[in-house]
Amino acid sequence: MTMLTPDTTSHTTKQPASIVQGPRADGQSPVLRCRKITKRFGGLVAVDQVDFDVYPGETVALLGDNGAGKSTLIQMIAGVYRPDGGVIELDDQAVDIRSPLHARDLGIETVFQDLALCDNLGASENIFLGREIPGKAYGMLPGLNEAKMRAEAKAVLSELHINIRNLDAPVRTLSGGQRQATAIARAVYWKARLMIMDEPTAALGVPEQKKVLSLIETLKQRGVPVIVISHNMQDVFEVADRLFIMRRGRAVADLRAADTDANEVVRLMVG
Amino acid sequence: MRARFFRSSSRIRSMSVNSTSLSSTIDDDNQSPKGLAALAGRMWAVLFLIALIVFFSLVAPGFFDLFNFQAVGANMAVLLVLGLGQTFVIISAGIDLSTGFVMGLASVASALVMQSLTGYPLAVIIIAGLATTLLIGIAAGAVNGALVAYMRVPPFIATLGTLSIAEGVAYVLSGGPPVSISTRGLGFFGNGFIAYFHPEAGISILGLPNGVSGSAVREVMGFFPLQVFYIIILASFCGWLLGRTRFGRHVYAVGGNPKAASRAGIPLAWTLFKIYVLCAVSASLAGFLYVLRFNGGVANAGDALMLSSVAAIAIGGASMLGGEGRILGTVVGALVIAVIQNGLVILGIDPFWQYVAVGAVIIMAVLVDQAKGKFLS
């Protein structure tokens, strides 16, 4: 098992195959396996026959320049877009992820780049959005178990060392870090078998970025595989086990973080 | 092997700031006068309603009177019911322009059915009328819902189309003039009271006291109009649905951020579809209340009321951009409009001034809403 030297010249050819591959853990079967997964927007091929695997317990950084197709790739996994080609397998089973709800039912939780919180609702309401705990209204009618949801939201937030005093205040009144933490807490609460985070530290102050990174560490300690998209090399090397690099819709490299450095990664990203 | 692959990242981590030591940095700074401003904003319509009641009580003799208040309640029924369903639509960041004529169509269609059943038992007539009403509401709502939710037609355009169709069908069915029903006992359901009192005959429930007839009827006092009873039932139902159920929560989510709602797993189109059906059904029920009250239906019964109902919702604190609003707010908004109308009538002021007054209140409501937004942002 020797380290492969990236051959940057091969990426200028038309063949999609032959990407720089990091070594695989033998005998492990991936939690997520994408084969030749493709997405087109009109004439634009946003994701072009990409093979992408995530193994149990690892944190994979998905890297690439703006418009490389990172968000599009993870949105296919998260059920936002249906692939135009290729297959997605979860634990060796081919799945057709029909909707974001379906993805969540399959255990894929996603923190989207554009946050995906409802600003008019509170933190607790956002954490339970779409999966509200049923309860009683006025003691007799069917309704929601607000007390339980609030308690659970409080528990998961404090478990993640996040302090939001008023869980009912609309999240638009929260800081960027608190909002991001709410989005992450939602994903954490539901015990994902695969967690996806699209630029979770973008637009955050330095302390809040550190906080998000420590949340990723927490997930890693729990053995939850994480796909994280980031433009921040320092963040990437802090949390990632493996780096998956895309350029103009194609996969160009798949490296162990320990075997590479920021300079090489940037070189691969821009081609 | 695996241990090698899943690199221990300690080498890199030890070079960077220890992340867990900063664990309490995302902290709450959400304390503030925001809370107070929000409360004042929410209470504003209530304060305004109280001010109006005090004002008219002082200047309009006969305004501060139980029987006048009962009249205000009964008079606002149709307007409020029209606004109940619309509240869901507006919170979902939509608008339903068709409610006025869906109400008119429902009133005409149910009046025609009830008229054709003249001679049958009262219960049969009422149930048939109610069934017709619900049918019209569900049909109109399904058209609006299909257009808005599944075909992505902007609500303004989709419901404008339905408005015109409902108006046309209502005029075709009725031929223009009101369709009147002359079934004995029907009027009670529209204009009756829960309890009656006569100085000699005493108290009775849901009907005149025994032995009261002729000119003595004029001495009977009615307590608790049935129209008020109906709106309490309907408003409570909608308040529960919007405030306490999953569906209600999803209405707010869809209005606040449809993309986020859908990514959280809320079925966006289906939720919108249900909202438009609910709105049209509530409009048709407003039509049925109209039929009960006036013993007939007319195509343009709700023509002027659609905008008033939206005004009530706006006064009640709902945001026209979606995501905010409450049933209680709509009730208060409808009360504000009803009190203004009633007070001006008692003062003998040209009733057309009510439009000016209501218009001024709407503009004030929006200004307060914007000021509130400024405080919050």
Ligand SMILES: Nc1ncnc2c1ncn2[C@@H]1O[C@H](COP(=O)(O)OP(=O)(O)OP(=O)(O)O)[C@@H](O)[C@H]1O
């Ligand atoms: N809904 C869409 N419709 C049309 N084109 C799209 C859509 N979403 C993405 N694209 C295009 O697909 C390409 C890949 O976009 P994507 O958002 O996946 O990039 P990204 O790698 O996430 O970039 P960034 O780092 O800026 O977030 C871009 O050229 C983008 O313009």
Ligand SMILES: [Mg+2]
């Ligand atoms: Mg992106």
